Amino acid sequence: MAAPSSPRRTGPARPVGPPGQARAATVGADETVEQVFGQAAGQLTGRRLSELVHPDEQAGIPDPTALPPGQTLVHVCRIGTEGDWRYIESTATNLLADPDVAGVVLNSRDISDRKALEQQLTHRRSTTR
Secondary structure (H helix, E strand, C coil), rough: CCCCCCCCCCCCEEEEECCCCCCCCCCCHHHHHHHCCCHHHHHHHHCEHHEEEEEHHHHCCCCCCHHHCCEEEEEEEEEEEEEEEEEEEEEEEEEECCCCCCCEEEEEEEEEHHHHHHHHHHHHHHHHH
């Protein structure tokens, strides 16, 4: 089954590969990939997803292939390159048992603005006490 080519596809990347060694495979490669991950789809294909995660947060990244089939997890981390880190919120769904997918589907969105606002509010609250 071919992936839709709609420019509004919300799932820009799907990790594939053995547990702990997932690599990014682009799905519905369009402007969404660059908006969320900060890199063109072609730059992500075949790369380990962990290469994109901030070094301070790599140890805390859960392994979505360890989820029971059909199970979903949500995780927030910083991704990008040195000097251009952004926060993303990713929902990973284990669809390894689904023969039409045979992978873990990762839907991500950039939440950098939300995190910046949260940090401003936390700082403001701590200085007004």
